[in-house]
Amino acid sequence: MDARRESEPSPMKHVTVERTSERELVVTRTFDAPARLVFEAWTRAELFKQWWVPKSMGMTLRSIEMDVRTGGRYRLGFGDGMDFFGRYLEVTPPARLVWTNEESGDAGSVTTVTFEEKNGKTLLVLRELYPSKEALDAAGTGAADAMGETFQQLDELLARS
Amino acid sequence: MVQYTADHFNTAFAALSDATRRGVLEQLARADASITDLADKFQMTLTGMKKHVGVLEQTGLVTTEKIGRVRTCKLGQCRLEEEAAWIERYHQLWAARFDALDQVVAELKRKEKLDGRKKRK
Numbered sequence: 236m237d238a239r240r241e242s243e244p245s246p247m248k249h250v251t252v253e254r255t256s257e258r259e260l261v262v263t264r265t266f267d268a269p270a271r272l273v274f275e276a277w278t279r280a281e282l283f284k285q286w287w288v289p290k291s292m293g294m295t296l297r298s299i300e301m302d303v304r305t306g307g308r309y310r311l312g313f314g315d316g317m318d319f320f321g322r323y324l325e326v327t328p329p330a331r332l333v334w335t336n337e338e339s340g341d342a343g344s345v346t347t348v349t350f351e352e353k354n355g356k357t358l359l360v361l362r363e364l365y366p367s368k369e370a371l372d373a374a375g376t377g378a379a380d381a382m383g384e385t386f387q388q389l390d391e392l393l394a395r396s
Numbered sequence: 397m398v399q400y401t402a403d404h405f406n407t408a409f410a411a412l413s414d415a416t417r418r419g420v421l422e423q424l425a426r427a428d429a430s431i432t433d434l435a436d437k438f439q440m441t442l443t444g445m446k447k448h449v450g451v452l453e454q455t456g457l458v459t460t461e462k463i464g465r466v467r468t469c470k471l472g473q474c475r476l477e478e479e480a481a482w483i484e485r486y487h488q489l490w491a492a493r494f495d496a497l498d499q500v501v502a503e504l505k506r507k508e509k510l511d512g513r514k515k516r517k
Contacts, residue, residue, distance in 0.1 A: 250494060252487040254479075260486070264494045268501045272508070276500045286496035292489065361490075375482040 247356070257368035262361040270352035273359060274329035277348065278303045287311070309334065342370035411455045416440070417448050421457060421471065428470040431460075 247265045255261050266273050276282045280301045288296045298312035303326055310320040321335035321343070330350055336343040344363045351358045365371035411417055416438055423429060423437060435445040449469055452458035459472040 248494070248498070250487060250491045252483055252490065254483065260483075262487075262490050264490070266494075266498065266501055268505050272501050272504045273497075275504060276497055282500050282504075285500050286493055289489075289492035289496050291492045375479065375486070 254371075255362075258365045258371055260363045260371070262363075264359050266357045266359060267355075268357060269329075269355055270350040270357045271329040273357045274332075274350050277332060278326070278328070339370075339374070342366060342373060344370070344374070408455045408457070411451050411457060414448070414451075417452055420445075420448060420452065420469075424458060424469055424471045428468050430466045430468050432466070434469065 247267060249264070251261075251263045253261045276286065278301070280299045283301065284296055284299050288294055294313050296311060297314045298310070301307075301309045303309075303323060305323060305326050307323045307326070308320065309323065310318055312318050319336065319338050321337040323332070323334045324345070325331060325333035329352075332346075332348045334346050336346060342365070344365045347362045347364070349360045351360070363371075365374065412421075419438060420434055423434065429437075431442060431445050431449060434440075434449070435442050438445065440448075449458060449460060453460060453472075456472045458469055460467050460469045462468075
C-alpha cells in the first residue's frame, strides 16, 4: 500500500450531506485555497469541466456552455440528447452562485453555492432546494435507479470479458 | 452524517414500540398474510388488527392490497433504508467531484504563486 496514507481521511476533505428539510439537501466541504480560486473553478468552463463529471459517474461531458452572469444560461451536453441546463439567478464573485436546473421541468431544483473564506481556506456550502418533497424524493430515487443501471451495464461488460 | 427529518423517525419508532406490531412484521417477513390470518394468529379482533396494520402502513413498513374481499398485507420497502442508500450515493458523487476540484484548485494556486513571483520585482 501507499506509504503516504492517501486514504486517511483528512478533516478538511470531509464531505457532509444533510437533508435539512423535506425539500432541501445541503452539502459542505472545505478547500485549501482562497475563495476567489475555488469560485474561479466553478465559473470558468475549461476548469469546471475538469472536475464536474468524475470518472465514477460513468458519463462523458461532450459539450459545455456557461454564460456565467446573472440571467445567463448554461448547458452541459452528455450526448444522446441528454442535456443538463438552466439559468444563473445570481453571480456574486467570489461569494455566491445560484442557478436553476431546468432539465426536469417543474420538478427542477435551485442550486445555491456559497464560498466562505477563513484563514486562506474556503468553506463551500451547496444547497439544492426542490419545489416539493415529492420532487426531491423522485430525484433521489431516479438517481438511484440510474446508478443501478450503470452497475448493471458494468456487470454485463464484466460478464462478457 | 446522514440525517432524517425527526417526524420520519418518530412515526417509525412509534410503530415499532408495540409488541403486536413487531410480531406482525416478523410474520410478514416470512409470508404475506391477510388481516384475518393475522387477527387469528395474534388472537385479536379484526378491528384491532386493522388498527395495527394501519399504523404500520402509515410508516411504509407494510403495504396492503385488497383483492376481492381479502386485504393482503406484505412488508413495504423500508423508506429509511432506501433514502439512506441514495443519500450515500449522492455523498459519493460529491466526494468524487470535490476530490477532482481539489486538483483544479491546487493547480490554480500553484500558477498564481508562479505569476506572483514573476510580477514582483
